[in-house]
Every structure is written in structure tokens, then in C-alpha cells.
Amino acid sequence: MGYTDADLEKPIVGIVNTWAETNPGHYNFRQLADAVKRGVWAAGGFPLExxxxxxCExxxxxxxLIYRNLLSITTEELIARHPFDGVILLGSxxxxxxxxxxxxxxxxxxxIFLPGGPMLPGNYKGESLACGTDSFKLWTRYLAGELGEDDLKQAEGCxxxxxxxxxxxGTANSMQCATESLGLSLPGSASALAVSAEKMRYAEETGRQIMELIxxxxxPTDIVTREAIENCITVLMSSGGSTNLIIHLTAIARRAGIELKLDEFQKISERTRVLVDVKPSGKGTVGIEFHQxxxxxxxxxxxxxxLHTDVLTVTGKTLKxxxxxxxxxxxxxxIAPFDKPLKPEGGIAVLHGNLAPRGAVIKRSAASIMKFRGEARVFDTLAEAEKYLLDPESDMDENKAVILRGYGPKGAPGMPEFGNYMPIPPKMHKRGINDYVRITDSRMSGGAFGTVVLHVCPEACDGGPLGAVRNGDIIEMDVDRGILNVELTPEQIEARLKEAKFEPKEKFERGFVRHYIDNVMQADKGCDFPYL
Structure with a gap:
């Protein structure tokens, strides 16, 4: 490769790149990696990519989500087994x-983690569009007949x-902001646009700064403390960030030897307020309005x-x-003042009850129904739920809760983002009703919105009481009180679960997916493997 002894005498910095042509979110990473290398060379290091x-979902x-754990394993091995004195990770x-x-x-x-940054929003006929949140809105209008197929395709292209x-x-930008609020990225780097000169400068400075950390x-374990994680959760709750971070932060904390319980998320949410006006909880975007x-x-x-301001960060300084x-x-x-918040509590709430003994979560900053009591309509496949919801002759209305089960970590497998794939019934949309209660052991896209109770734990495929619910059962939900119940006695639930049989939706006899099904822990444990 032509390197000299003088090069090899320098501290070696590994640049772990997740660039691929199959990931448009990371398509700028070759240029970012080059900028990182400039910084490493300038500070006296020897970069190897x-x-x-x-x-990409x-x-x-x-x-x-299945492959989060595989990427974690392979990345850990790359870091541990190469002669790297320090590493820079690129991700978005x-x-x-x-x-x-x-x-x-x-x-x-x-x-040091280098966030790749958010994309620019699109624009269609003078309206700013953001993929994810606006995708779901456009699809609802299309299903209701308000938008033709040609208009839908044109908007999609924008x-x-x-x-x-x-x-x-959504989850991507919530996680990039999390790296910064944890203290693992340079201040200001998370929300700088992916295609900006500013992002390139952050990349070069990251390359310089890793030499100081070496x-x-x-x-990382000097930085990722319980106090730093609490700071990160505070930022998550205040920004209206993704419910998926409940799973991811739990897994990250566990790797640092910190047990993070759902109740801790709830306590922080109760003392926090939503201050950030960006989609899906608000109007703006991360790389434009929030960054500016x-x-x-x-x-x-x-x-x-x-915040705990005495925590250490990758700047080598404290947060204070x-x-x-x-x-x-x-x-x-x-970014509203704390005394004039957009919402008086944090963006995510944790629910417990006989339907979710180990907890469930809801993104209340993007939901409109805080209290509900009504009949359940139960589905074991997404296709059946969609057919019912789109049927103009169904009995679906705002007084019913749709239960989608069997899509947890083991059941789907991999806990897919099906919480946002239960459509708004066109007949309800035409009446001006654009939300209803959905309850599932799956996840939801961080860019989605609506009253969707997620991560019900344990999942149906692991013996959770979601598997006992039948059509017509009465569901009670009270977000402010943290309650999620089905009006059944413990004896009724136990008897029904003895009759219920839930297996993974797909059969895998070999390979990593089989390994995942056999080993993955539940959502309240971060969906990690017990041996990691």
C-alpha cells in the first residue's frame, strides 16, 4: 500500500464507514471520510478506513432492526481486532x-461519532415536504380519493x-441528536445538513479531535454514564423524538453496564417539556429550522x-x-423557551397495565387521543387489519381500538415498523377524523404520528397478554395516568393464553435471522442479545 515507517509510527485512527449505494442516507460518506482523514493527518495521526x-430500511x-445487532457485532470486531488507537464512526x-x-x-x-446529517426537505407546488411524515399524509389523502395517482407520483418525486x-x-435524526447529547459527537454536528460545507468542516474537526482523545x-465508557444518558433522554423528550430510541438507548446503556428501566424514561418525560417545533410533532425540519x-x-x-453538566464529552471538556x-x-x-413550551410534558409516555405488564410506549407529542375506552378489533396479520380499515362497509369508527399483534422482536421477527402501516380509514377521513387508537407489539417509524401504542411487552409471541384479547373486549387507555388495560380478570387472561398459539410469522431454519429469533430479548431490554 506504500505507507512508510513514519506513517506507521503515528497513532492509527480507524474510520469505520457505513457508505453504500443501497443507502441514500449515507451516500455522502465517501466525501465525509476524506475530510475526516484530512483532520487526522493534520493532527499527526494515521487514518485507515x-x-x-x-x-437502509x-x-x-x-x-x-434484526441487522442492528449484526452491525453492532461486526463493528465491535473491527474496532477490537484492528490495531486502531482510536476510531471515528460515520452514520446517519x-x-x-x-x-x-x-x-x-x-x-x-x-x-468520536460523526453524524452524517439530515437531508434537505423537498418541495411540491410551493409546499415544503419531508419524507416520512408527509409521505404518510399524502398516502392518507390518496386512499380517501383526494389525491390522484399522477399527483401522488409527482409529489413522491419531490x-x-x-x-x-x-x-x-424521526429515528435517524433523533439518534444523531442523541450522539451529540450523550457527548459522543462534536457540539452542533448532529443537525448540520448532510450536503453542507459546514458538515465537511465538522468532519475534518472530528478527525483532529480524535487525536486529543487518544x-x-x-x-466511550468515560462519557456514557448514567448521568449522560439521562441528559440524552431529556433532549429526546424535549425534541419530540422517536419512540425507537427507547429501545436503542436501553441497549446502549446495557452495553455500558447500566440498567435502564422504562420507568426512568417516564420520570424524565414528566419533568421535561416539548420545546422543538419540527415534524412529526411540529412543522419544521431538522436541517433547516432546527439547525438555524x-x-x-x-x-x-x-x-x-x-441537565447533569459535569459530564465529560468528546471535546475533552464538560458539558458545562x-x-x-x-x-x-x-x-x-x-426552540421554545422552557416557560412557554409547545407541550407541557415530554414527547413520549410509558404505559403499564394488564395488557402491558412490562410496559408500552406512545409518542404523545404526535398523538391526539389521551384517554380512551372502547371495543377492540383484533388482527394477527397486517393484511387483515388493512383490509378491515379500508373497507367502507366495516364497523370501524373512532370508538374502537385496533389491536395488531404477533409482530414483536420474535414474532415478526424483528419488530417491524407496522404501527404506522395501519391506515386512516377513508370513511373516517372524509368525516374529518384522522386518528384512532392502535395498539401493537411492533414499532412505528419515528416520522409517523397518531395515537399508536407501541412495544407492548411482553409480545404476543412470547406469551404476552396481547395474545388474550378478542374482538369486542373493552380496552382502557389513559396516557396521563400511564394506564393500558383490557377489562378481563387475571384468570380470564390466563385461560385464553393457554389456548393461544403464536409462532414467528416467517420460518427461518438457519442463518442470522434464526439466531436472532432464538436469542433476542424483549423491547424493555433493548432487543439486544443476552451475551453482548
Whole structure:
């Protein structure tokens, strides 16, 4: 390869790249990696780039959450087995970021994460569009006959403004913001646009800064403490971020030897307020409005009284030092003052009850129904649920709760994002009703919205009481009180579960998916493997 002894005498920095032509969110990573290398060389290091899996939800024919764990394993091995003195990880999209952080904490070498950044929003006939959130809205209008097929196709072509992560506060951008609020990325880097010169400067500076972490031997477990995780959850709740982070942060914390319970998310949510006005909970996008308002540093400045500011970050300084010269948000209409919040509590709520003994979650900042009592309509396949919901002759109305079960970590397998695939019935949309209660052991896209109770634990395929519910049973939900019940006695639930049989939806006799089904833990444990 032509390297010299002088090169090999320098600290070796591994650049772990998740670039692939099958991932439009990471398509700019070759240029970012080159900028990182400039920084490493300039600071006296020797950069070596390696590639690993790149996960894009739309290119997989099965839930990509399965491959978060595989990417974590392969990334950990790359970090641990190469002679790297430190590493820089490049990621943007949903499962890539948590997988890399899980790996980094486990391997525990000096590390900085470089967020790839959000894409530009699109525009159709003068209306700003953001893929994910606006995709679901357009589809609802199409199903209701308000939008023709030609208009739908034209709008679809305008949803994606550039390469990068979907521009909403979905899972990808929520996770990128999480890397920054955890202290694992340079301040301001999470929301800088993927296609900006600013992002390239962050990439070069990341390459420079890793040399300082190597010199001081600052490792991920020095940064990922319980206090740092609590800071991260506070930012998540205040930004209206994705429910998927409940699973991912639990897994990351577990790799650091920290047990993170659902109740801890709820406690932080109760003392936090939604301040960020971006989709799907609000109106703007991450790379434009949120970033121009000051991004994560400005949000953390507004939240400073709630944060542990003595935690260490990859700057080599404490959070308090990082925030010292940060201005309050430039645009209070985008990042609201704490005393004038957009919503009076955090964006995600945790529910418990006889339907979810180990918990369930709901993104209340994007939901409209906080209290419900009504009949269940139960489905064991998504196709059956969709057929019922789209049937103009069905008995579906806003007084019924749709139960979709058998799609948890083992059941689907991989806990797919089917919470947002239960459509708004056209007959309800025509009456101006665009929300109803959905309850499932699956997940939901971070860009989706609506009253969808997710991650019901344990899942039906693991003996959870969701498997006992039948058509006509009465469901009670109270988000403010944290309640999710079915009006059945313990004896009735037990008897019904003895009769119920739930197996994984697809048969896998070999390979990694078989391994995943046999070993994956439940949602409240982060869907990780017990041996990692």
C-alpha cells in the first residue's frame, strides 16, 4: 500500500464507514471520510478506513432492526481486532447509529461519532415536504380519493431534497441528536445538513479531535454514564423524538453496564417539556429550522437547569464548559423557551397495565387521543387489519381500538415498523377524523404520528397478554395516568393464553435471522442479545 515507517509510527485512527449505494442516507460518506482523514493527518495521526454493513430500511425485505445487532457485532470486531488507537464512526440512518454506538461502548477504544446529517426537505407546488411524515399524509389523502395517482407520483418525486437522513425528527435524526447529547459527537454536528460545507468542516474537526482523545485516553465508557444518558433522554423528550430510541438507548446503556428501566424514561418525560417545533410533532425540519435555531447546543442551553453538566464529552471538556458560550435559541418559535413550551410534558409516555405488564410506549407529542375506552378489533396479520380499515362497509369508527399483534422482536421477527402501516380509514377521513387508537407489539417509524401504542411487552409471541384479547373486549387507555388495560380478570387472561398459539410469522431454519429469533430479548431490554 506504500505507507512508510513514519506513517506507521503515528497513532492509527480507524474510520469505520457505513457508505453504500443501497443507502441514500449515507451516500455522502465517501466525501465525509476524506475530510475526516484530512483532520487526522493534520493532527499527526494515521487514518485507515474500513467499511461495514449499511442499513437502509427501504432496501431490506425484512425488519432492519434484526441487522442492528449484526452491525453492532461486526463493528465491535473491527474496532477490537484492528490495531486502531482510536476510531471515528460515520452514520446517519436509523439502525446504523445505535449499532455503532453499542459497538463502540463494548469495544471501548477512544471514539468520536460523526453524524452524517439530515437531508434537505423537498418541495411540491410551493409546499415544503419531508419524507416520512408527509409521505404518510399524502398516502392518507390518496386512499380517501383526494389525491390522484399522477399527483401522488409527482409529489413522491419531490419528497427527497438531497442525500442524507430523512429531514424530520424521526429515528435517524433523533439518534444523531442523541450522539451529540450523550457527548459522543462534536457540539452542533448532529443537525448540520448532510450536503453542507459546514458538515465537511465538522468532519475534518472530528478527525483532529480524535487525536486529543487518544492522547488523553478518553474512552466511550468515560462519557456514557448514567448521568449522560439521562441528559440524552431529556433532549429526546424535549425534541419530540422517536419512540425507537427507547429501545436503542436501553441497549446502549446495557452495553455500558447500566440498567435502564422504562420507568426512568417516564420520570424524565414528566419533568421535561416539548420545546422543538419540527415534524412529526411540529412543522419544521431538522436541517433547516432546527439547525438555524441553534440545534442541539441551543436546546441543551434551554434545558441546562435539568441537565447533569459535569459530564465529560468528546471535546475533552464538560458539558458545562461546552454550554458556557452557547446562546439561547435564535428562533424561539422553533426552540421554545422552557416557560412557554409547545407541550407541557415530554414527547413520549410509558404505559403499564394488564395488557402491558412490562410496559408500552406512545409518542404523545404526535398523538391526539389521551384517554380512551372502547371495543377492540383484533388482527394477527397486517393484511387483515388493512383490509378491515379500508373497507367502507366495516364497523370501524373512532370508538374502537385496533389491536395488531404477533409482530414483536420474535414474532415478526424483528419488530417491524407496522404501527404506522395501519391506515386512516377513508370513511373516517372524509368525516374529518384522522386518528384512532392502535395498539401493537411492533414499532412505528419515528416520522409517523397518531395515537399508536407501541412495544407492548411482553409480545404476543412470547406469551404476552396481547395474545388474550378478542374482538369486542373493552380496552382502557389513559396516557396521563400511564394506564393500558383490557377489562378481563387475571384468570380470564390466563385461560385464553393457554389456548393461544403464536409462532414467528416467517420460518427461518438457519442463518442470522434464526439466531436472532432464538436469542433476542424483549423491547424493555433493548432487543439486544443476552451475551453482548
Amino acid at each position: 474500513v467499511n461495514t454493513m449499511s442499513i 427501504v432496501f431490506f425485505d425484512i425488519s432492519s 440512518c436509523d439502525k446504523n447509529v445505535p449499532a455503532q454506538l453499542m459497538a463502540a461502548v463494548s469495544a471501548n477504544k477512544p471514539m 419528497l427527497y431534497g438531497s442525500v442524507g437522513a430523512c429531514p424530520i425528527m 492522547r488523553r485516553d478518553i474512552k 435555531a441553534g440545534g442541539v447546543p441551543a436546546l441543551m442551553k434551554e434545558l441546562e437547569p435539568l 464548559e461546552n454550554l458556557k458560550n452557547v446562546q439561547t435559541p435564535y428562533l424561539p418559535e422553533v
